[in-house]
Amino acid sequence: MSFARSSLNFAEVAAKYPDFPRFVMLKTDIHRRGLSYTDAALAAFDPERHQAGGTHLFNTRDGKLTGRPESISLRDGTLVLATPAPPEQNPYVVDVVDGKLTLTDRGEAIDEVFYWDKPDYYGKRTSNGVLMQNVVSSRPQRLFVVPNRFCHFWTDGGRCKFCDIVNNLKQQRAEIAMQTKIKAQDIKETIQEALKEKGRFTAVFLTGGSDFRGEEAFDRETDYYIDILRTIDECFAAPKYPSQLLCTALNKEQLQRIHEQTGLTSVTMDIEVLDEEQFNRVCPGKARWIGYREWKRRLCDAVEVFGENRVNTGIVSGTEIVAPTRFRSEDEALEAVLSEADDLAAHGVSTVNMVWQPRPESDFGKEQNASLEYYVRLAWGLQNIRRKHGLRVDFDDYRRCGNHPDSDLARVF
Ligand code: SF4
Incomplete structure (x- = not known):
């Protein structure tokens, strides 16, 4: 069965959606296609001043970890979280034009861009001798903590098909002495x-791999995050502070324990795919251990625990159309995804999208993501759903995260 997708290029999408902010559209397309750096652009990268990549939870699209910038930002401050992609994926190219770092496409200059400023703590070491950027990375206004880089779904055939976390960890261990589990004291x-x-910095963010072990499934993950968070709490005078935990869909009792015992103020439980059939295929571990409907139910429970505007879920958009899929077109997929997002929003749960960037060490490494028009309509749709239901997503917006074109729109609309 053939699948119908939009074939509009950037200029055509821009003409068709004139109210969609151009910077967000450009960022979306860079995420979709990836980027690369010329030798001149790499020569302009100053490791003393700019933030280097390599510490992220997932690898790049060309599988090379180190020696390049973390990413770029656009002239209006919009963050781009794209990674270098191989030439056959037709990435945007960062070059130096007229002495300025410039984003180009097929040799044509698009706009001036900027490398991220390295935080002062990068390059320093904890009392245990661990490099601080391997403990907490910068996003660049959010403190990004990954206490545990191992996901137990990789041990029972349940890993998500777009994910390369454990393969990336092996490479990080070899190349930058990354630890699998970080000590609370180092954090x-x-x-x-x-x-x-x-x-x-405006917020603290924690995430990591899933851990289904424990008397009740995921008790180990819950207890581990409580331990880490209670240590982080000691860094702040206030009992609660801007913070976000991206974890497995824990049950209500587990969420209550975290809420009562730590300073955490918001929670994210990524369902990844907003379609039950495709969720079962793309996320077999999540499907087996929790299930699609239960995942949604737990998101709604989380609103009761953490309150409105403090709970969301992320989707890796584009994986819902990887064959075999029940959808025959991007239109069909979009309608189904937005309908599910609307259902969640009616219960106080916001949905944010990550443009899926296929990575070589994942099961879906050779698959293709969606069209630019699809991503533009998705971002628009998710933002409009939030407005319709009066939801805010401040804890996951353009400053706190920067990985979601839809929550970038919240800055404008
Ligand atoms: S739950 Fe899925 S996406 Fe998350 S780390 Fe495990 S395999 Fe990767």
Whole structure:
């Protein structure tokens, strides 16, 4: 069965959706196609001043970890979280034109871009001798903590098909001495050091692999995050502070324990795919251990625990159309995804999308993501759903995260 997808190029999409902000559209397309750097652009990268990549939870699209910038930002401050992609994927190219770092497409200059400024704590070490950027990375206004880089769905055939977390960890261990589990004390010391840079960071974010072990499934994951969060709490005078945990869909009792025992203020439980049939295929571990409907139910429970505007879920958009899929076109997929997002929003749960960037060490490494028009309509649709239901997503917006074109729109609309 053939699948119908939009074939409009950037200029055609821009003409068709004139109210959609161009910077967000450009960012979306860079995420979709990836980017690469010329030798001149790499020569302009100053490791003393700019933030280098390599510490992220997932690998790049060309499988090379280190020696390049973390990413770029656009002239209006929009963050781009795309990674280098191989030439056959037709990435945008960062070059130097007239002395300025410039985004180009097929040799044509698009706009000036910027490397991220490296935080002051990068390059320093904890009292255990661990490099602080391997403990907490910068996004660049959010402190990004990954206490546990191993996902147990990789041990029982349940890993998500777009995910390369454990393969990436093996490479990180070999190339930058990354640890699988980070000690709470190292995290605390790094955050304390980071906070000395006044005004830079606006929130703390934690995530990591799933851990289904425990008396009740995922008790181990719950207990581990409580331990880490309670240590992080010591960095702040207030009992609650801007913070976000991206975890497995924990049950209500587990969420209550986290909420009552730590300073955490918001929670994200990524369902990844907003379609039950495709969820079962793309996320077999999540499907087996929790299930699609139960995942949605737990998101609604989380609103009761953490409150409105403090719970969301992420989708890796584009994986819902990987064959075999029940959808015959991008139109059909979009309608189904937005309908599910609307259902969640009616219960106080916001949905944010990540443009799927296929990575070589994942099962879907050779598959193709969706069209630019699809991603533009999806971002628009998710933002409009939030407006319709009066939901805010401040804890996951353009400053706190920057990985979601739809929540970038919340800055404008
Ligand atoms: S739950 Fe899925 S996406 Fe998350 S780390 Fe495990 S395999 Fe990867």
